[in-house]
Amino acid sequence: xxxxxxxxxxxxxxxxxxxxxxxxxxxxxxxxxxxxxxxxxxxxxxxxxxxxxxxxxxxxxxxxxxxxxxxxxxxxxxxxxxxxxxxxxxxxxxxxxxxxxxxxxxxxxxxxxxxxxxxxxxxxxxxxxxxxxxxxxxxxxxxxxxxxxxxxxxxxxxxxxxxxxxxxxxxxxxxxxxxxxxxxxxxxxxxx
Numbered sequence: 001x002x003x004x005x006x007x008x009x010x011x012x013x014x015x016x017x018x019x020x021x022x023x024x025x026x027x028x029x030x031x032x033x034x035x036x037x038x039x040x041x042x043x044x045x046x047x048x049x050x051x052x053x054x055x056x057x058x059x060x061x062x063x064x065x066x067x068x069x070x071x072x073x074x075x076x077x078x079x080x081x082x083x084x085x086x087x088x089x090x091x092x093x094x095x096x097x098x099x100x101x102x103x104x105x106x107x108x109x110x111x112x113x114x115x116x117x118x119x120x121x122x123x124x125x126x127x128x129x130x131x132x133x134x135x136x137x138x139x140x141x142x143x144x145x146x147x148x149x150x151x152x153x154x155x156x157x158x159x160x161x162x163x164x165x166x167x168x169x170x171x172x173x174x175x176x177x178x179x180x181x182x183x184x185x186x187x188x189x190x191x192x
Contacts, residue, residue: 001025003047008040009033014091018043035133037091043134055125057137058101060088061186062144065115069163070190071144072172072183073109076158083158085172085179087186089137098124098138106142110161111149117142139182166191 003022010017018034036043037056045051062071074083090105092098103114121141128135148161164172169187173179179187 004029006034006040006043006047011039016040033132035135037135046134053125053134053136055092055098055136055138057089057091057135058098058105059126059137059139059182060102060106061139061141061189062088062106062110062112062114063142063190064112064163065143065145067163069165070169070187071106071110071112072162072164072169072187074160074162080178082178083160085162085177085183087180087183089182098140102138102140102142106144108152108154109157109159110144111147111152112144112161113146115143115145164190 001022001024003020005021007019007021008016009019014037016036016039018036018040020032020034022030022032024030038046042051046053060071063069064071071088073086073088075086076083088106088109090101090108092101093104096104099117102117106112106114118141123139125136126139128137148163150159150161153159164187169191173184173187173191
């Protein structure tokens with residue numbers, strides 16, 4: 001399989017939509033829609049020049065050290081027009097490394113302070129939904145401390161922070177509430 005061309009279908013501040021023309025294993029020319037956070041020049045450089053692909057975001061699996069509980073958020077998400085249980089996460093700003101982003105996003109979304117990243121569990125680059133997007137993230141295990149606060153939320157963030165014990169975590173994943181798959185797997189891991 002080989003990529004032939006890529007063209008822009010839509011270009012917004014945080015998300016772009018591209019049409020990728022590629023040759024499949026049978027030699028047929030096909031098209032695929034790709035959602036990306038990268039601009040077209042960056043994407044072309046990755047596809048055609050084998051440039052390194054920088055990570056887009058961080059996904060934060062945080063344990064509050066004093067409470068010994070998993071940090072979960074319940075956030076309103078426009079595509080669902082509803083609240084969904086998630087783990088804290090966020091985009092990496094230009095010039096940031098993922099550790100800086102983890103500390104910033106954890107503070108913004110929860111009010112909590114990063115103590116330490118567990119690099120033995122952290123995956124520096126993993127992919128989110130490869131049938132639809134090239135988005136990648138660092139999956140970061142860490143500890144945190146402090147008091148929950150909404151003082152640092154951005155205007156478009158509607159977030160409730162929840163510290164889950166193992167028993168509360170089991171109740172949540174056994175419920176029929178809307179839950180992000182990354183949060184679901186993190187909660188399962190926390191319970192185990």
